[in-house]
Amino acid sequence: MMGPGCEYEHTTDNCETLQCLHTVFDCTPDTADCQTGDCRETVDCQPDTADCQTSDCQSTVDCQPDTADCQTSDCQYTVDCPPATADCQTADCQDTDRRPSYKVPTDCPSDQETRGGPCSWIDTFDQTSLKPGWWWTRQDASHWSLADATGRLRITAPKGALLSGANNARNLLLRTPPNGDYEIETHICFTPTDNYHIAGLLIYEDDDSFLMVGRAFCDTCGGNKIYYDAELNGAMLPLTDPLTVRDTDSAFLRIVREGSTYSGYYSEDGSNWELVARRSGVAIDPVGIGIATFDGNQGAPQIDADFSYFCIREL
Numbered sequence: 001m002m003g004p005g006c007e008y009e010h011t012t013d014n015c016e017t018l019q020c021l022h023t024v025f026d027c028t029p030d031t032a033d034c035q036t037g038d039c040r041e042t043v044d045c046q047p048d049t050a051d052c053q054t055s056d057c058q059s060t061v062d063c064q065p066d067t068a069d070c071q072t073s074d075c076q077y078t079v080d081c082p083p084a085t086a087d088c089q090t091a092d093c094q095d096t097d098r099r100p101s102y103k104v105p106t107d108c109p110s111d112q113e114t115r116g117g118p119c120s121w122i123d124t125f126d127q128t129s130l131k132p133g134w135w136w137t138r139q140d141a142s143h144w145s146l147a148d149a150t151g152r153l154r155i156t157a158p159k160g161a162l163l164s165g166a167n168n169a170r171n172l173l174l175r176t177p178p179n180g181d182y183e184i185e186t187h188i189c190f191t192p193t194d195n196y197h198i199a200g201l202l203i204y205e206d207d208d209s210f211l212m213v214g215r216a217f218c219d220t221c222g223g224n225k226i227y228y229d230a231e232l233n234g235a236m237l238p239l240t241d242p243l244t245v246r247d248t249d250s251a252f253l254r255i256v257r258e259g260s261t262y263s264g265y266y267s268e269d270g271s272n273w274e275l276v277a278r279r280s281g282v283a284i285d286p287v288g289i290g291i292a293t294f295d296g297n298q299g300a301p302q303i304d305a306d307f308s309y310f311c312i313r314e315l
Contacts, residue, residue: 117313118313119185119311119312119313120178120182120312120313120314121133121311121312122309122310122311122312123309123310124151124308124309125146125151125152125153125307125308125309125310126150126151127146128146128147129146130146130153130173133175133176134173134174134175134290135173135174135175135288136171136172136173136174137170137171137172137174137204137288138160138168138169138170138171138172139170139171140158140170140171143155143156143157143158143170143171143302144156144171144173148304149304149306151308152189152306152307152308153173153291153306153307154304154305154306154307155171155173155199155291155292155293155304155305155307156293156302156303156304156305157197157198157199157293157294157295157300157302157303157304157305158170158171158294158295158302159294159295159297159298159299159300159302160294160295160297161196161294161295161296161297162207162210162212162229162231162294163229163231163236163296164236165208165234166297167207167208168297169207169292169294170294171292171293171294172202172204172288172290172292173290173291173292174202174204174287174288174289174290175288175289175290176287176288176289177203177257177286177287177288177289177312178312178314180314180315181256181257181258181259181314181315182256182257182289182312182313182314182315183254183255183256183257183312183313183315184201184203184254184255184289184290184310184311184312184313185201185252185253185254185309185310185311185313186200186201186252186253186291186307186308186309186310186311187250187251187252187253187270187307187308187309188200188214188215188250188251188253188305188306188307188308189249189250189305189306189308190215190249190251190293190303190304190305190306191224191248191249191303192215192216192217192224192303193217193224193300193301193303194217194295194298194300194301195217195218195219195296195298195300196216196217196218196295196296196297196298196300197216197217197293197295197296197300197303198212198214198215198216198217198227198229198292198293198294198296199214199215199216199291199292199293199305199307200212200213200214200215200216200251200253200291200292200293201213201214201253201254201255201264201289201290201291202288202289202290202291202292203255203257203262203284203286203288203289204286204287204288204289204290205284205285205286205287206287208231208232208233208234209231209232209233209234209284209285210230210231210284211228211229211230211255211262211264211279211282211284212228212229212230212292213226213227213228213229213253213254213255213264213265213266213276214226214227214229214253214292214293215227215249215251215253216229216242216296218242221242222242222244224248225242225243225244225245226242226243226245226251226253226264226266226276227240227242227243227276228240228242228264228276228277228279230279230282232282232283232284237279237282240276240277240279241277242276243266243274243276243277245266245268246268247268250268251266251267251268252266252267252268252269252270252273253265253266253267254266254267254273256315258315260280260281260282260283260284261278261279261280261281261282262278262279262282262284263275263277263278263279264276264277264278289312290310291307291310293305
């Protein structure tokens with residue numbers, strides 16, 4: 001099983017298949033043969049000389065990767081965009097809506113059922129469709145995929161928010177909560193860069209009453225940290241201190257419900273948990289529990305959040 005970090009940059013991926021995003025084990029990216037699933041097979045070339053349409057990376061072309069149209073074998077055809085904003089699934093690299101402006105996470109764990117004990121229900125996002133029982137609130141199908149990152153659900157943070165009456169966040173993925181006490185858990189790879197990117201766990205009654213524990217960015221709060229946001233009947237609940245953590249992109253998250261008390265937790269490794277904050281006496285009647293990501297309605301860059309699994313444990 002791969003570790004929880006998210007450090008691999010995608011400059012040498014095969015933009016036609018993206019397979020090498022998930023199979024780099026015993027080689028460095030700049031020597032990987034991105035046309036096979038076995039990145040242990042290396043080729044004698046640098047990425048800036050690779051012909052991305054063939055498995056023969058010794059066939060060079062007269063261009064730098066930041067000017068390559070990765071949908072053709074003629075890398076001398078250039079486009080007016082840097083690779084960080086290129087949509088490598090289309091020939092139009094000026095389409096920036098579906099690509100992150102940061103390094104693509106590639107080595108997130110995909111099956112964490114044993115991390116906190118057996119799950120009552122789990123979706124490891126390793127199939128071609130979501131498990132039965134999920135529903136979307138304000139679904140935008142262009143901003144989520146089970147194919148872009150094997151073994152993970154990728155949701156591209158759209159413009160929208162729930163706090164402060166915005167109530168326009170899209171792609172809230174929810175399912176019915178259990179009766180009684182329970183906990184929900186996930187792992188994300190997400191690197192927020194602008195106000196108010198957020199991705200994480202959601203307990204949801206409606207747009208005006210919800211709890212959310214996630215990795216987010218707030219420049220006046222210290223930047224990229226773990227936050228616990230909440231709103232009840234349209235009024236924001238008192239802010240809690242965000243949790244400062246060492247890892248800036250990978251995060252295990254958990255919310256534990258015990259009666260009307262909802263406690264948020266963070267873990268770096270999925271085994272050792274730290275309290276983010278505890279909210280008691282919360283008069284919320286959730287109809288859905290699940291995951292979400294959005295940009296806080298700020299028009300921030302639309303970056304990817306990779307969810308490795310979603311687990312429910314009845315207590």
